[in-house]
Amino acid sequence: MTLLAGGTDLMVDLNFGRKRPEHVVAIDRVPELAHLERNGHVRMGAGVTYTRMLAEDVGSAALREAARTVGSPQIRNVGTLGGNVATSSPAGDTLPVLAALDAVVVLRSKQGERRVPFAHFMTGPKKNVRRADELVIGAEWDDAGPAQTFMKAGTRNAMVIAIAGLALVVDRSRKRVGVGLGSCGPTILRASQAEGFAAAIFEAHGWDRHLTPSEAELKEFGRLVATAARPIDDVRGTAAYRRHVLAVMGERALSRVWSMT
Amino acid sequence: MRLRLQVNGSQREAEAREHESLLTVLRERLGLWGSKNACEQGECGSCSVLIDGDLVCACLVLAGAAQGRDVRTVEDLAAGEHLHPVQRAFVDAGAVQCGFCTPGFIVATAALLRDNPEPSDAEIREALSGNICRCTGYGKILEAVHRSAAQGYTS
Amino acid sequence: MTIAPPKTRLRGVVGESAPRADAPPKVKGEFVYGSDLSREGMLYGATLRSPHPHARIARIDVAAARAMPGVRAVLTSDDLPTREKFGLMRADQPVLATRVVRYVGEPVAIVAADDPEQARLAARAINVEYEPLSAVTDPVAALQSAAPKLHDPKDGNVIEDVRVVHGDPDARADVVVEGEYxxxxxDQAALGPEAGLAVPGPDGSVTLHIATQWLHEDLRQIAPCLGLPEEKVRLVLAGVGGAFGAREDVTLQIHVCLLALATKRAVRMTYGREESFYGHVxxxxxxxxxxxxxxxxxxxxxxxxxxxxxxxxxxxxxxxxxxxxxxxxxxxxxxxxxxxxxxxxxxxxxxxxxxxxxxxxxxxxxxxxxxxxxxxxxxxxxxxxxxxxxxxxxxxxxxxxxxxxxxxxxxxxxxxxxxxxxxxxxxxxxxxxxxxxxxxxxxxxxxxxxxxxxxxxxxxxSHAFDDFSTARVRVERDQGGVVARVHTAASEVGQGIVLVCEQIARTELGVQRVIVETPDTTIGSAGSSSASRQTWMTGGAVLAACREVKAELVTRARGRRLDDVDVAELLDTPVERVVTHRHRPTEKRNDxxxxxxxxxxxxxxxxxxxxxxxxxxxxxxxxxxxxxxxxxxxxxxxxxxxxxxxxxxxxxxxxxxxxxxxxxxxxxxxxxxxxxxxxxxxxxxxxxxxxxxxxxxxxxxxxxxxxxxxxxxxxxxxxxxxxxxxxxxxxxxxxxxxxxxxxxxxxxxxxxxxxxxxxxxxx
The missing domain is CATH 3.30.365.10 (Aldehyde oxidase/xanthine dehydrogenase, molybdopterin binding domain)
Incomplete structure (x- = not known):
């Protein structure tokens, strides 16, 4: 059985004759999947579209920035969080954000609900721990406050699959830093050394303060981000460029969120 | 499978195979050839239609999933010889060359102006960035959108 | 004699930014492109292409494909009516690969079936055994003596070699700069995919509706490959969704005609985007x-x-x-x-x-x-x-x-x-x-x-090619008054040659209502819509034809100035002229x-x-x-x-x-x-x-x-x-x-x- 949410991934395979599933179940009009709750903790239904992420307060500025980079308005009107999660492409734009937020993927089957931390959800390119009888019904995360951002590199100014993507979340109240990397490994990667490095700086200077980071700190953070990558050469970019641009993105992201409280 | 759709205000029925897109059904079964087939993967916007008011690429909509929905195509806009103001503006501004992308641009522009009647250059560029034109370089299309906005697109 | 009505100023003459006549149908979605063509009961074509850059074809087994439901024809090189090859400037390309494939994507077999899915599956069911040969995929490497030779070995993979030697190439200069680039x-990436509809006639003829840049050149290449005289093949221009050079060569033209002739049914072929990347140059x-x-x-x-x-x-x-x-x-x-x-x-x-x-x-x-x-x-x-x-x-x-x-x-x-x-x-x-x-x-x-x-x-x-275009201009009277009809074979690919023809005819003839008719091969060639040439060539042909028409009108006006006459009066019979226009001759390239x-x-x-x-x-x-x-x-x-x-x-x-x-x-x-x-x-x-x-x-x-x-x-x-x-x-x-x-x-x-x-x- 094949599930169809927004259709932006599955339909390409059908149109190009790569897949001919016997049965397709469209879940794009299940109202229960389109819920969105915010109450210090965010519960986002799998059916929330990118357009909604842009139009509504979805409890993550980085997720909103990521949603703006997804495809085109036409794609954003139908593509969903759940589709991005279930497809599990390393280039899925919302996925580095979910990783950086320490989000939990919520799965449901007849047997009941299963909650899998995003860090354990993806197992490879377009591979994850979802069982055939399960449905991704949403994701949840703690509202991490305003200090977060997403960026991605691509050779076109819109409608481009990421050569590399990065999400940075600095949760000042919970005193944690999350860095998620897209398109630079078989799964979404966490830059844990970089996270630790940044957390130590915040720890030393105070989590709730505006600080101007030093050039050296930014550079080191960027370097550590890049070392977390496991990139390859492919049709969209080279491994060397991916490492390079991740370092630049890391530096820029940290200098941007530093002042956000 | 037998489909029932509301297309451009009328109830229509059509046969569709399980893997077929709404675009295929509109074109090959319902004879609505205005939505174009250029990339088959949502990268060019040539098949833009409205489904329940949302702008989407018909090639990325499984026909079966459109069952019972309200579908509006480019054919819905003109009243006989009387062009819709967005269509008029595209003609007058020189925004049409080969015209293959044009129906998609017309539908996307109408959707944009419905939501944002006086868009800036930047807003137009972002809103239409999912529609590829290979002929015009977009300059005259941008002008056509401004023209239709100035004329009040609902006129 | 009646008094001529006051002449109203013509709208849309040369130099004005007139709107395109084909724009209203295009904005309404009514303009019929190649991929929009259909006929009741038509079949759908599909192509099997080579997965190898260079290989010998050891065996092709089509039995399974032929036995599949809905399949009406499966053709390989063995089934072709002739051994003719095609090509724009050198006929070096087989209609379907014969014994050897030379690039990834080269057509090997074609199928017609009742629906596109059946055609696609049948093409996939054709079993081809390949024996890979060493391939050369770098043009500089291809010029080296050790490179495998792809065509005539004595050409050493050189298709063309041009030297321009001017003045004294060994002249010395004060400052010299050098670089490699x-x-x-x-890819031309025209949005409209390659598409055509072939309709067989009862007499063994075929009519091909095709999005192309040059109808007559297509005809010249297609007819021999079908084993038909040119009179038995008629081409009509379908709406062209952009070209930019990609429609100057034959892609599916011969294939779709072969399938129509083999099945005696109308056949449509349309490439998807992926196939389009392999299908055109x-x-x-x-x-x-x-x-x-x-x-x-x-x-x-x-x-x-x-x-x-x-x-x-x-x-x-x-x-x-x-x-x-x-x-x-x-x-x-x-x-x-x-x-x-x-x-x-x-x-x-x-x-x-x-x-x-x-x-x-x-x-x-x-x-x-x-x-x-x-x-x-x-x-x-x-x-x-x-x-x-x-x-x-x-x-x-x-x-x-x-x-x-x-x-x-x-x-x-x-x-x-x-x-x-x-x-x-x-x-x-x-x-x-x-x-x-x-x-x-x-x-x-x-x-x-x-x-x-x-x-x-x-x-x-250039270089002594016989470059010409033909235009027929007819002025007549109908219920709507005076109308000028312009007929050429020039392909409108989006560039606006329809506007050029219309504005020139209006300006020359002083007739507001100008209709540019659908190009086909019933009139002489216009040459291709390429080399930035249609305004010069077909525009020139229309201009010349209009001037001959006008001369006839002047004759019919018997001494009165045309401005003083109601032209409708002169049109008890239509005036029609066909003119072939050539630019001045160019020279063949020398050594x-x-x-x-x-x-x-x-x-x-x-x-x-x-x-x-x-x-x-x-x-x-x-x-x-x-x-x-x-x-x-x-x-x-x-x-x-x-x-x-x-x-x-x-x-x-x-x-x-x-x-x-x-x-x-x-x-x-x-x-x-x-x-x-x-x-x-x-x-x-x-x-x-x-x-x-x-x-x-x-x-x-x-x-x-x-x-x-x-x-x-x-x-x-x-x-x-x-x-x-x-x-x-x-x-x-x-x-x-x-x-x-x-x-x-x-x-x-x-x-x-x-x-x-x-x-x-x-x-």
Missing amino acids: EVAMQ HRHPARMWYRHGATRDGRLVFVRATIVLDGGAYASSTFAVVANAACFGGGPYRVPNALIHAVGAYTNNPPTGAMRGFGAVQSCFGYEAQMDKLAAALVIDPVELRARNALENGDRIVTDQQVEGSAPVAEVIRRCAALPLPPQRSSNDPLELPGGAGNLTHGEGVKRGVGFAVGLKNVCY TTQNDGHVAFLFAAHRAVVDVDVDTGLVKVVQIATAQDVGKAINPLAVIGQLEGGIAQGLGLAVMEEVQLKDGAVRNASFTDYLLPTMLDMPPVVCDLIEFPHPDAPYGAKGVGEPPTISSTPAIVAAIRAATGRALERVPVRPDDIVFGASSHSGWRVAAGDDPRGAERVR
Whole structure:
């Protein structure tokens, strides 16, 4: 059985004759999947579209920035969080954000609900721990406050699959830093050394303060981000460029969120 | 499978195979050839239609999933010889060359102006960035959108 | 005698920005493109293509495919009615691969079935056993003696070899600069996929409705391959969803006719986007070596260049592309001495052929980079250096041909440079910065650069090709009054030839109502919609036919002035004239390419302003300014549309468009990975149309389609160089080239010197 949410991934395979599933179940009009709750903790239904992420307060500025980079308005009107999660492409734009937020993927089957931390959800390119009888019904995360951002590199100014993507979340109240990397490994990667490095700086200077980071700190953070990558050469970019641009993105992201409280 | 759709205000029925897109059904079964087939993967916007008011690429909509929905195509806009103001503006501004992308641009522009009647250059560029034109370089299309906005697109 | 009604002013004459007659059906979605064609009960065609770049076909088993439900025909080379091959300039391509395949994507078998899915599955069910042969996928490697030979071994994979020897190539200069340049493979990416509908006649004939650039040339290639005389094959132009050179060659034409004849049913074939990348020819990739010499005060002394073009597995128009690269390889400058050697090679890559700019694009990227190098070496402003060397009327290009009639190169340069620059960057909105929606920079790392380039190209066919177009103009009276009908075989591919014909007829005949009829092969050839030639040729034919019609009307008016007569009165019988128009003859190319091979030349200049994020290597083009010598703008709005659209394709080649090949296979055969500029990538264009009428052209109107694509690319790359300081010797410029500045050459390179076979292997 094949599930169809927004259709932006599955339909390409059908149109190009790569897949001919016997049965397709469209879940794009299940109202229960389109819920969105915010109450210090965010519960986002799998059916929330990118357009909604842009139009509504979805409890993550980085997720909103990521949603703006997804495809085109036409794609954003139908593509969903759940589709991005279930497809599990390393280039899925919302996925580095979910990783950086320490989000939990919520799965449901007849047997009941299963909650899998995003860090354990993806197992490879377009591979994850979802069982055939399960449905991704949403994701949840703690509202991490305003200090977060997403960026991605691509050779076109819109409608481009990421050569590399990065999400940075600095949760000042919970005193944690999350860095998620897209398109630079078989799964979404966490830059844990970089996270630790940044957390130590915040720890030393105070989590709730505006600080101007030093050039050296930014550079080191960027370097550590890049070392977390496991990139390859492919049709969209080279491994060397991916490492390079991740370092630049890391530096820029940290200098941007530093002042956000 | 037998489909029932509301297309451009009328109830229509059509046969569709399980893997077929709404675009295929509109074109090959319902004879609505205005939505174009250029990339088959949502990268060019040539098949833009409205489904329940949302702008989407018909090639990325499984026909079966459109069952019972309200579908509006480019054919819905003109009243006989009387062009819709967005269509008029595209003609007058020189925004049409080969015209293959044009129906998609017309539908996307109408959707944009419905939501944002006086868009800036930047807003137009972002809103239409999912529609590829290979002929015009977009300059005259941008002008056509401004023209239709100035004329009040609902006129 | 009745008194003539007062004449109302004609709307839509030459020089006015009249709206297109085909625009209302296009905006309504009613215009019928090739892929919109259908017939009750028609069959659907599908093609099986080679997965190998070079292999022997050991065996083809179609039994399973033939037995599948809904399958009406399965054809392989064994089933063809003849052994005729096809090809635009050399018939070297089999209709279906026979014994050997020479590129990934070469058609091996075709199928017709009741629905497209059955056809696709049947094609997949054909069992082909291949024995792979060693492949050569690098054009420089293909010229080496050890390379496998793809066609006639005595040609050594050389399709065409052109030397331009002008003055004394060994002349010495005060200052010399040298460089190696590379142009990758670009796709025309017309949005309308290849599509055609073939309808068999009861008498064994066939009518093909087809989106093409040249009906008659298709006919010339198709009929022999079907084993039919040309009278039994009729072609009708279907709506063309863009062309840009990709529809100059035969793609599915013969296949769909064969299926229709085999099944005695109407058959439609439409390529999907992935198949389209394999189904049509692309722009020739090029490797170039250039050396320029100049005096200390900035006068060019010599140009030497060696250019190797990848022709792919079949010749297509490689002959003319090679000739163009060589003939225009000196640029729009006075170059007293030159040696330019260009070669096109067979490889096991997909075939290459026509694309807007056609040879001139490739060499312009090389010589304009050289002009900037020279300006830097001489410490002269690059615009000034170009102006100082600009061709004037009476000067000779490197083929020794005098430029006559209209060569305002210095004017084009001066007026382009004078166009207003964009304001300084004021916004930190990422959408207006490099990386766009990716939110990569809010201004960090962004540097601005400005670049300039000039280009030239021929208009119409060259080198003694019999270039003509035929027009029928008929003026008659019907219920609506007086109407002029214009019939030609000229393909409207989006460029606006329908407007040109209509506006010329209206102007000449003074008749408001002009109908341009659907092109077909019942009238004489118009030549192709390519080489920027239709305004000159078909416009010229319509003009000539109108003047003959008018002469007849004057005769019928018996001494009265036509302005004083109600023309309707003169039309008890219609007036019709058919005229074939030719431009002045051109000469066949000689050994050193020193003669009058071309009819006239087109010139344009481009100035690009770019913002580059130097840390991420991403580029946002901020503005393009252009001045172009158009002779006369028949429809200024349509001309500007050609300029802006051509620039968008030049921008694509500069920063994002590349058909990426690996072992001969296209790695990015989709619009997800072959990136085309979007509205967020294409900047505002400011333009200045320069109208120096050419004495031989209708109203002085030269062609306009190609120059925008020729010098826009080098202007953008020059601007990126200015912003980054990088050498950038290859297009498209990749982020890696900007951030690492590493040598972008890989595989084989053309060695410095005049021998295309002199090569060395890099890495």
